Amino acid sequence: xxxxxxxxxxxxxxxxxxxxxxxxxxxxxxxxxxxxxxxxxxxxxxxxxxxxxxxxxxxxxxxxxxxxxxxxxxxxxxxxxxxxxxxxxxxxxxxxxxxxxxxxxxxxxxxxxxxx
Amino acid sequence: xxxxxxxxxxxxxxxxxxxxxxxxxxxxxxxxxxxxxxxxxxxxxxxxxxxxxxxxxxxxxxxxxxxxxxxxxxxxxxxxxxxxxxxxxxxxxxxxxxxxxxxxxxxxxxxxxxxxxxxxxxxxxxxxxxxxxxxxxxxxxxxxxxxxxxxxxxxxxxxxxxxxxxxxxxxxxxxxxxxxxxxxxxxxxxxxxxxxxxxxxxxxxxxxxxxxxxxxxxxxxxxxxxxxxxxxxxxxxxxxxxxxxx
Numbered sequence: 001x002x003x004x005x006x007x008x009x010x011x012x013x014x015x016x017x018x019x020x021x022x023x024x025x026x027x028x029x030x031x032x033x034x035x036x037x038x039x040x041x042x043x044x045x046x047x048x049x050x051x052x053x054x055x056x057x058x059x060x061x062x063x064x065x066x067x068x069x070x071x072x073x074x075x076x077x078x079x080x081x082x083x084x085x086x087x088x089x090x091x092x093x094x095x096x097x098x099x100x101x102x103x104x105x106x107x108x109x110x111x112x113x114x115x116x
Numbered sequence: 117x118x119x120x121x122x123x124x125x126x127x128x129x130x131x132x133x134x135x136x137x138x139x140x141x142x143x144x145x146x147x148x149x150x151x152x153x154x155x156x157x158x159x160x161x162x163x164x165x166x167x168x169x170x171x172x173x174x175x176x177x178x179x180x181x182x183x184x185x186x187x188x189x190x191x192x193x194x195x196x197x198x199x200x201x202x203x204x205x206x207x208x209x210x211x212x213x214x215x216x217x218x219x220x221x222x223x224x225x226x227x228x229x230x231x232x233x234x235x236x237x238x239x240x241x242x243x244x245x246x247x248x249x250x251x252x253x254x255x256x257x258x259x260x261x262x263x264x265x266x267x268x269x270x271x272x273x274x275x276x277x278x279x280x281x282x283x284x285x286x287x288x289x290x291x292x293x294x295x296x297x298x299x300x301x302x303x304x305x306x307x308x309x310x311x312x313x314x315x316x317x318x319x320x321x322x323x324x325x326x327x328x329x330x331x332x333x334x335x336x337x338x339x340x341x342x343x344x345x346x347x348x349x350x351x352x353x354x355x356x357x358x359x360x361x362x
Contacts, residue, residue: 034284053190053252055283077252079289 001025001110003067003090006046009108010069010101012094015076016084023066023090028110030102034059041065042113048101054079060089067091071098117355120341121332123147124156124181125195125270125296125321128165132226132246134325139235140165140172142327148176152332154341156321158185158195158270160245161215163208164230167201171233179341185270186211187246188253193270193277195296196260199343203263210259214249253279257290266293266347271323273301273310286312293350294319294358299333303360317350320360335359 004021007014014021026044031037032051041047043064049056050072057080060068067090070076076093084091094101126143127134147155155178157166166182173180182204183197198204219242220228228241251259253269260267269279269286272295279286279295286292294317297306303318320333337357338345349356 033282035281038284051190051283053283053287054254055285055287059284077254079254 001108003046006067006069006105006108007092009104010092010094011096012069012092015070015091015093016081017067017088017090019088020067020090025066025110027113028102028105029112030098038062045113046105046110048098048105050074050098052076052080054083056080057083057087057089057091061087065089069094069101071096071101117337117339120154120179120336120338121150121152122154122156122319122334122336123152123322123324123330123332124154124197124268124319124334125158125185126155126324126330127159127185128157128169129227129229129231130159130162130165130241130245131325132220132228132244133160134226135327136227136229137327138325139231140169140233141235143169143330144173144176144178144180146327146330147178150331152330153177154179154181154336154346156181156183156195156197158183160185161187161211161247161249162241162245163204164241166204168231168233181343181346184208184211186251186256187248187277188256189248189250190253190282191248191277192253192279192282194253194256194279195268195270196256197266197268197343197346199264203265207260207263207265211249212243214251215243215245216247218244218247220244253283254287254289257292266343266350268292268294268296268319270296271298272313273297273306280310280312286316292316293347296321297360298323299331302362304362317352317358318360319358333361335361
């Protein structure tokens with residue numbers, strides 16, 4: 001599944017980083033602590049969060065995430081959008097709460113990593 | 117120049133999570149007993165009691181820098197310090213305006229006591245203080261700098277309400293004046309555990325919520341125990357220095 005395939009599924013708008021919409025979504029990760037994402041998310045994950053600080057892009061780049069979904073209608077900070085464009089990280093925003101976003105992704109076959 | 121033992125993160129009974137014993141006279145008396153001659157008073161999202169502690173400190177020989185522990189929209193705690201009361205008051209108004217309008221539930225969450233310099237209860241804050249403001253950490257940094265204040269992200273080593281835990285990295289534009297580390301970790305271990313802190317001055321403070329926690333974990337080498345001298349010490353200017361005690 002590619003990032004562009006989840007856009008309608010989670011009812012999101014693409015805030016920035018359109019150049020990464022063909023990134024392959026391998027797995028999913030959900031967390032609002034960026035240190036936790038740095039430690040446990042993996043290359044190709046789609047990340048669901050309510051954090052919208054510019055550091056989410058730095059973390060996504062570091063880990064090699066496929067995309068970020070900012071859930072719950074949280075406004076993305078302008079600096080986050082600017083950096084998402086620079087780094088080519090799709091920054092998606094939805095009014096749906098995080099639980100619903102994860103549920104829809106899971107129902108469509110996106111899994112979390114259950115190994116250590 | 118002289119060495120001043122400091123504790124720059126002390127709460128008063130205004131913070132709902134702090135003990136009622138955290139009244140201005142008791143705080144400065146305890147500090148003096150511990151050899152602490154420089155205190156920072158930082159309640160959650162409010163500075164209502166800080167001037168009263170400063171006043172109480174005069175007789176006890178304890179200098180007080182007035183501040184506030186702001187909770188940003190990212191759930192990060194940031195200490196903000198000010199030299200003049202107009203800037204502090206202005207900042208407090210901005211913080212109040214960006215807090216959710218939730219009333220404190222004293223029975224469940226604790227009292228928020230407004231005290232004078234003698235420790236007499238002058239009132240109670242109606243507003244619940246333990247909430248996130250709608251301000252981003254970057255806004256807090258910019259605005260406090262505009263108002264002439266100091267920005268010190270609190271307990272960056274902690275598992276919650278911490279800049280490093282919540283946001284992973286020090287935001288590139290934040291330029292904090294220092295980073296605060298908890299006494300249980302200390303400055304040296306913090307530098308080993310968190311490469312992110314490299315290049316920033318570190319202060320170790322107690323985050324005291326009760327009298328027995330007040331302690332001088334950091335020494336400042338200053339001409340006088342004032343806000344401006346602390347600012348210069350954090351910038352290592354003119355031979356001044358900040359030295360966390362291991």
